[in-house]
Amino acid sequence: MKFPDLSMSTPVRLRDLIRQIRSAKTAAEERAVVQKECAYIRDSFRDEDNTWRCRNVAKLLYVSLLGYPAHFGQLECLKLIASTRFTDKRIGYLGAMLLLDERQDIHVLITNSLKNDLNHSNQYITGLALCALGSICSPEMSRDLGGEVERLMKSTNPYLKKKAVLCAVRIIRKVPEQFDVFQNSVRSLLTEKNHGVLLTATALVIEMCQQNTHALQSFRKLVPNLVRILKTLIMSGYSPEHDVSGISDPFLQVHLLRLLRILGRNDSEASEAMNDILAQVSTNTENSKNVGNAILYETVLTIMDIKSESGLRVLAVNILGRFLLNNDKNIRYVALNTLLRVVHVDQNAVQRHRATIVECLKDADVSIKRRAMELCFALINPNNIRTMTNEMLEFLGTCETEFKADCTSNMFLAMERFAPSKRWHVDQMIKVLTTAGNSVRDDIVSSLIGIISSSSDLHGYTARQLYKIIRNDITQQPLVQVGSWTLGEFGDLFVNGQYEQPHGEEHIQVTENEITDILERVLNWSISTVVTREYAINALMKLSTRFPNCSDRIQSIMTYYACNMNLELQTRAVEYTSLFTKHNIIRPSIVERMPVLISNSSSNPNANEQQEQIYQEENPSNDAQINHVPPNEPVVDLLKLLDEPIQTNGSIHPHEQQQNPLSSNPLTDLLFGDDISHNHLNNNIIPPMVALDKNGLRIVFTFEREDTLLTIHSKATNATQYPITNFIFKAAVPKTFTIELYPPNSTIIPANNSGEIHQIIKILNPNKDKLRMRIKLNYLFNNSSMGDEAELNTFPEQCYN
Amino acid sequence: MIKAILVFNTRGQPRAIRFFESCSTELQQKLIRESYQIISKRDINACNFVEYNDNKLIYRQYATLYFVFVIDSSESEYDIYELIHIFVQCLDQYFENVCELDLIFHSDKVNHILNEFFMGGFIVERSPDLILNDIRTQIRLERQDSGVLKQMGSKIKSVVDTKTEKMKLDVEKKFDIKL
Secondary structure, rough: OOOOOHHHHHOOHHHHHHOOOOOOOOHHHHHHHHHHHHHHHHHHHHHOEEEEEHHHHHHHHHHHHOOOOHHHHHHHHHHHOOOOOHHHHHHHHHHHHHHHOOOHHHHHHHHHHHHHOOOOOOOOHHHHHHHHHHHOOOHHHHHHHHHHHHHHHHOHHHHHHHHHHHHHHHHHOHHHHHHHHHHHHHHHHHHOOOOOHHHHHHHHHHHHHHHOHHHHHHHHHHHHHHHHHHHHHHHHHHHHOOEEOOOOOOOHHHHHHHHHHHHHHHHHHHHHHHHHHHHHHHHOOOOOOHHHHHHHHHHHHHHEEEEOOOOHHHHHHHHHHHHHOOOOOOHHHHHHHHHHHHHHOOHHHHHHHHHHHHOOOHOOOOOHHHHHHHHHHHHHHOHHHHHHHHHHHHHHHHHOOOHHHHHHHHHHHHHHOOOOOHHOOOOOHHHHHHHOOOOOOOHHHHHHEEEHHHHHHHHHEEEEEEEHHHHHOOOOHHHHHHHHHHHHHHHHHHHHHOOOOOOOOOOOOOOOOHHHHHHHHHOOOOOOHHHHHHHHHHHHHHHHHHHOOOOHHHHHHHHHHHOOOHHHHHHHHHHHHHHHOOOOOOHHHHHHOOOOOOOOOOOOOOOEEEEEEEEEEOOOOOHHHHHHHHHHOOHHHHHOOOOOOOOOOOOOOOOHHHHHOOOOOOHHHHHHHHOOOOOOOOOOOOEEEEEEOOOOEEEEEEEEEEOOEEEEEEEEEEEOOOEEEEEEEEEEEEOOOOEEEEEOOOOOOOOOOOEEEEEEEEEEOOOOOOEEEEEEEEEOOOEEEEEEEEEOOOHHHHHHH | EEEEEEEEEEOEEEEEEEEEEOOOOHHHHHHHHHHHHHOOOOOOOOEEEEEEEEEEEEEEEEEEEEEEEEEOOOHHHHHHHHHHHHHHHHHHHHHOOOOOHHHHHHHHHHHHHHHHEEEEEEEOOOOOHHHHHHHHHHHHHHHHOOOOHHHHHHHHHHHHHHHHHHHHHHHHHHHHHOO
């Protein structure tokens, strides 16, 4: 027999429940309390108890805040909404907003209640209904209730008006077709005096502009009205109801500025109308308080986005400069962020603030340091390269490890582009490697080796410098790798003194044995990584011919390593040992000095050439380094698609393979007397090739070839009746090639074959591999953007053979 | 638009949450946990804007509470930073020297104030005075429903309760005992 539970005649109050939950000492206890209460609530819902329903739902909302499931209360919320009491309705709508959303099916059931409440005489009830509608409306509900919302937008009560406007924003998002319904009322909204209504009306206009470009154009006519409103805001004196720290309604100002930004973008007429007011806002707003800074920040963003005159831009950059001097971290962060965007557009204006930015490098906050670092790299130019490098070296010495990799890569790129002399370049890079320790990316090592090899007058000098550092310290792997390679290649120049003596430095006389000592030490040391040891063993091999006295010693090292546990080292050692014994005759020619590596990073200051780097860095700030001809930036991504396995030939290891294209096959060349000097000028006429012929767009390649350099002239024509604009051509080739894309003569192809775009592409093919190319096109055709991709495999044989 | 408003204390317990984009309970709790982890590790002097996936977290700390607004890229960080302050000022005026306990025991009232401030992720009104006027009128309406005297009595009781709770916590802390 079931006894009635008398102790629970009135349900527990919300506050008591909260107290019970808080006094629970463990999570399990809390769960128990909540579950017991939820069970009780579920029972009472089933019993259809009207009096206490609102209290129970309030408790349910509290437990849902803590994360417990509360979906069984959804239907109860509907019942509460339908009740006549204000309290019930309030909790009911709150519950609906928190527990219901579009994904539940029952949310449409409140449509009817909403409709009644939207017509209620009590403004607060209507307000509740609008609030709920604004939070959870779905497309069906929007269609049903859109008319009501529009009617309320026209009401005289500002309380209802502003809520109705925001409802409209949500409705347009869900059901874009309802757009026209609201568009007409917008104009009258902007003449309101009530600031709340103005605030919400700007939000509505912003939303409309973002959705629909026609609306954007028609709203441009409103610019004078907006300017007038903003002016009254600034000029009016103190008004107590809108005042925040001495500024009159800063939020409205910020929103108006944002709207002006959207309207003025890409439109010179609207931008002109705004110039005055923007200048006025910038000068009148005081920047000692946070709110003032918020307005100034928004003004700067607006000035940068619209087509403003240059005086205004300078003003904006100056404001940003002032922000940088501010003590508040937030402002500095925001200023650095915006300056990053500005510097791509207008570098000179930002240069003036370079000193302040360099100061920010020393800030304690990590995000500010990162922004400052990126900005510094964007500001490097041929004039300030020396000072900036010193600053960055200092920064590198003191920064956190996460920055070091990015910093070194960027420094390398910057020095490559702007280095005043090779020797300075090599010196600085050695300093970078010494400071950065082990957090240098692998491709930097390879690139540096490339640079050293290409500067032939510096070989001995570099060997000397590196020797000086390595003899004391072999812990830094990247440095040791570069050092081993250099000593292996050019150690004999160093020993014989065939290099330019640096001024004011001691003369180091070293014997062959000492160099061999160091390399052996690197090889034997257990802390050296496998890669470093590979470098060392190769270097030793090379020295076996260059240092004839040490040849026996090196041979014994090789024999020793032929039993090493590491597979890679063992393979090499075995092969090298056999070079000493069985193939001793060809040993000299195999390890003779490498020809100059065809390095893809050129220190050519010619800013117009587009270079595509084989050693790709994922760092996004690299895009700032690569020059501003945007079409060729994402070539890096295309390349990944064309990843070809690099052919390994015989005893040559993969590292050197990439850098050593010409001596790729010395064994076969020597043994079979292959004619490497295939270098006849192959000036036979090469037939042109159609790269693409699609949708009226036709691209034809004509070729010119000089030995390993292939010049392609690309001509793009348009056979349709509409012109093609914003034509961007991108191309990628496999890793063994080098590609250079020169800027096209224009980006517009007129219609009906009446004109063409001409672009020159140069491809270096040292391996004489089969040429493959992947091209990607983006253009605007008939007001819609189109893209196309193609893989070209059918190049005529004379291009590459 | 504002994607979510989270208020949690220095131990990660949520005190008031509002999501303007529909997401499941698990996702909501996950967001709260992750925001807490990111923000609790930040230095006092660090910048108040943090990047989180595609969104930004703008946060401010008041005593033991973190007020976090999750926004997307269309809002200005600085604007929202000021807005948080206005919102807390409003709460302060309403609850008279607001503290964490007020938020705990009156979470429904906090939600009502939130409703008046924000709707659908946008700002409706940003003047605390106007909002408080509206809130007080609505409370009057509620009282009319259920009888004035009863409401007065329960209001007095609720104030007394909260104050007792505060005193109890103070004593506990001072003498390091559990009452």
